[in-house]
Amino acid sequence: MSRRDPLFWRRAAAIRAKEWAQIWLDPSTFGLVVLMPLILMFLFGSAVTLDVHGTRTGLIDLDRSSASRDLAATLSHNSYFRIAEKDSVAAAEPALRSGALRGFVVIPDGFERDLASGQVPAIQLVTDGSQVNTATLLASNLRGTLRAWGEARAREQDETFRPPLSLIARYTYNPELESRYMLVPGAIGIVMAMIGSLLTALIMAREYERGTMEGLLSTPISIPGLVLSKLLPYYVLGLASTAICVAVAVLGYGLPFRGSFLALFLVSSAFLAAVLGQGLLISAGTKNQFVSTQFALLSGFLPSLLLSGFLFEIDSMPIGIQWLTYIVPARYLIPPLQSVFLVGDIWSMFLPNILALMGFGAFFFLRVTRAIKRQIA
Amino acid sequence: MTARPDEGFAAMLDDGAPLQPSALAEAFPLRLDQPDQPAIAAIGLTRRYGDFIAAQDISFSVRPGEIFGLLGPNGAGKSTTFRMLCGLATPSAGRGTVAGRDLSVARAEARQALGYMPQKFSLYGDLTVAANLKFVAGAYGLTGSAQGTAIERVVAALGLGPYLESAAGLLPLGVKQRLALGAAVLHTPPVLFLDEPTSGVDPLVRREFWHHINAIAARGTAVLVTTHFMDEAENCDRVLVINRSQTIAQGTPDELRRSIPGGEIAPSLGAAFFSLIDTQRRVLEGAAA
Known part of the structure; x- marks a missing residue:
């Protein structure tokens, strides 16, 4: 060698x-x-995949007002969620336990009234914390959807409404994230x-x-x-x-x-x-x-x-x-x-x-x- | 070198039909011009594995054209000696040369000068006979028409024609051994190493093998062969008897028969072999006592 x-x-x-x-x-x-x-x-x-699309989410509308129906429709049309309407929290909980739902959203009684009177109504989200990623994504997707819904509604009622701050995010190289x-x-x-x-x-x-x-x-x-x-x-x-x-x-x-x-x-x-x-x-x-x-x-x-x-x-x-x-x-x-x-x-x-x-x-x-x-x- | 004491062996195996001159040997160039230059030299070859000594101070030399046998029981150290001489093991002490090339300095050149037929079939069972021969020829640097000629010659001489497109792993044992021999001589090396070449084959194939080996040696190629068949050892020009990692005798089969203690002549090489091993055992036990 x-x-x-x-x-x-x-x-x-x-x-x-x-x-x-x-x-x-x-x-x-x-x-x-x-x-x-x-x-x-x-x-x-x-x-x-790390994206969450069509997350199985329950919806309990306790208000049954035009505002709550409008919010429910917005959620249903959003591809992040696959909404299943439930009558009560008691009906949604077993589904969450069995894994049929990843979480559920509760629109409280008096939702429309509170909105009209200028109060900030609270929407409740209950998620399956054992699925950490899904739960976090579900919460942030819901938060975003609610904010958009709120702003759209405010604009409808008051043409001069401007959101206090706005973020324009550009996801470079991966625009659709x-x-x-x-x-x-x-x-x-x-x-x-x-x-x-x-x-x-x-x-x-x-x-x-x-x-x-x-x-x-x-x-x-x-x-x-x-x-x-x-x-x-x-x-x-x-x-x-x-x-x-x-x-x-x-x-x-x-x-x-x-x-x-x-x-x-x-x-x-x-x-x-x-x-x-x-x-x-x-x-x-x-x-x-x-x-x-x-x-x-x-x-x-x-x-x-x-x-x-x-x-x-x-x-x-x-x-x-x-x-x-x-x-x-x-x-x-x-x-x-x-x-x-x-x-x-x-x-x-x-x-x-x-x-x-x-x-x-x-x-x-x-x-x-x-x-x-x-x-x- | 011309007269070979193989009459007894040949007669024993002879089925009456005279053998054709070996076509395998004809391609070997005549290499008898330097008869005094050793083709293989082992100089104090020693191999230790930890405390165990597999081969101790083994020395011998083989002239061109000579058939040299390493005789000994399994585990005696003949394979270790053999492996050191073909570069598959490095000596702990001593050195070996093949065709004048020192194995520790010019391993590739030394290997190029030798043809090696391992004891265990070590060609590719999944490849065809033709593909195996092509591979070995190429590994020894034969390409193009030289490769084609070499393969054709070996195939014809060893009757491998009908098996060319068969997978080597599926061949009968005798054909496998012929293929292994053919692969070892494709490049017509000046030195041929055969490790138990005829173990497990029938007497007809053994006779055929020795016919080729004798003819190749007659062209001036040095042949080193290990065996535990006494009749095969009888066919060697000289034999080195190894037992318990040491050389216990070296010489022509005739000399070995005369070398047993008591001044008698052993009736056969086998008898001499057992007598020599016995003597060694007594000496070793005496030294221990």
């Missing part, structure tokens, strides 16, 4: 060709590369982390399990050459999976694509180097396909899901956990991915992330070659 091997490229090509032949013969690779991204993208894109816009690029990161580490988790373990590692190591190729040649086909497959995910995001979920393909390619290549290397290290370490798969899922999928900023914002994590996120490759992928889709190319932000990911890749690569070298030491 100390001298240049004149036949290196031929040997590397032979290993790549062998790897492709095995990939071609193994239908599970197709499932992993094509079907899994489709299924996961569907799940993450449609089922996992769809959580999908943030979630889908993140989901691509999770899917890539999973597929990347699973793809390579199997390949070294398979060589050991079938006893073919011996033959491979007795050929003249150097160990770094062996590792790189084996990685390359899986890198191409990883890129194919990424392309499928991006296609689903743009064509299926209607995400904008405001960055460049070059940026996408560089960021995902750096990320694949990191996760493929991670899978390879697991594979060379466990030498067992089953254990290796479990490990890859645990170490690839879970941290990517929980510690990458995909579901939980890193800034709001406890400081110790924040440090932990620095060793999760997906943390460096998801922000650039979100930018590529929603904002555009921000190279000042991409480059540090790409460098960090390449650092991971180099680290894993060195560890893998050392692990294999130790076995013949």
Whole structure:
């Protein structure tokens, strides 16, 4: 290994060709590369959503006045709520307990009278506090709707009415404030982390399990050459999976694509180097396909899901956990991915992330070659 | 080197039909121009795993064209010695050279110079015979028409033609072994390592194998073979007997028969082998007492 091997490229090509032949013969690779991204993208894109639409909400109108009917109609027409009218609080409570309702709104007796006399009537909202996100969103949606209703009503009665303060919010890059816009690029990161580490988790373990590692190591190729040649086909497959995910995001979920393909390619290549290397290290370490798969899922999928900023914002994590996120490759992928889709190319932000990911890749690569070298030491 | 004492072995296995000249050997270039340069050299090879010594101070050298046998029971240290010489294990002490290349300095070059047939089938069971041969040829740097010629030659010589498109994992054992031998000689190496090449195959395949091995050696390739078949050891030019990680005897099969204590001549190599192992045990027990 100390001298240049004149036949290196031929040997590397032979290993790549062998790897492709095995990939071609193994239908599970197709499932992993094509079907899994489709299924996961569907799940993450449609089922996992942080938006609350059509929250099942009860409405008890104790006033039965024209004002209360008008408010009830406004609530019914708002897509945030799916209103079910109840006669009394006693009738709504069991539905809340059973989960049939996420909360209910009570319009008190004397609502219209209080409004007319200039008092501020109180609307009651009872929510299911065990569903924290839904409950908070329900409350803030209701608050917003009530304010809008109140202002509209005031304008009707007094043309000169102006609300005391007004906020004009512009939700840049995501004007409709769809959580999908943030979630889908993140989901691509999770899917890539999973597929990347699973793809390579199997390949070294398979060589050991079938006893073919011996033959491979007795050929003249150097160990770094062996590792790189084996990685390359899986890198191409990883890129194919990424392309499928991006296609689903743009064509299926209607995400904008405001960055460049070059940026996408560089960021995902750096990320694949990191996760493929991670899978390879697991594979060379466990030498067992089953254990290796479990490990890859645990170490690839879970941290990517929980510690990458995909579901939980890193800034709001406890400081110790924040440090932990620095060793999760997906943390460096998801922000650039979100930018590529929603904002555009921000190279000042991409480059540090790409460098960090390449650092991971180099680290894993060195560890893998050392692990294999130790076995013949 | 020309007269080989394999009459007994060949006669025992001979089913009467004379064998064709080995087409496998014909492609090997003649390499008998430097008969004194050792093709394989083990110099004090030692391998320790913690407190356990798997091989201790093993030294021997093999000339071009020589068939050299490592004989010993399972776990005696012959596989460890073997693995150190093909770069699959690093010696704790001592060194090994293959075709003049030091394994610790020029591992890739040393490996390029050797053909290795592992004891356990280690080609790809999911790939076809053709794909396996293509892969091995490429890994040893054979491409294009040189690769095609080498594969055709091996396929014809070993009768692999009917199996070319079969998955290697589904082949009968004898065919698997022929494929493994074919893969080891694709690049016509000056040094051939065979680890228990005929374990588990029928006598006809064994005869065929030895026919090829003898012919390849006659072209000047050095062959290192491990075995625990006495009749196969009989077919080697020289034999090293290993037991309990140590060399207990080295020489031609004839010399080994004469080397047993008491000045007698052992009736067979097998008898000499057991006598030598027995002597070692007594010496070791005497030293311990």
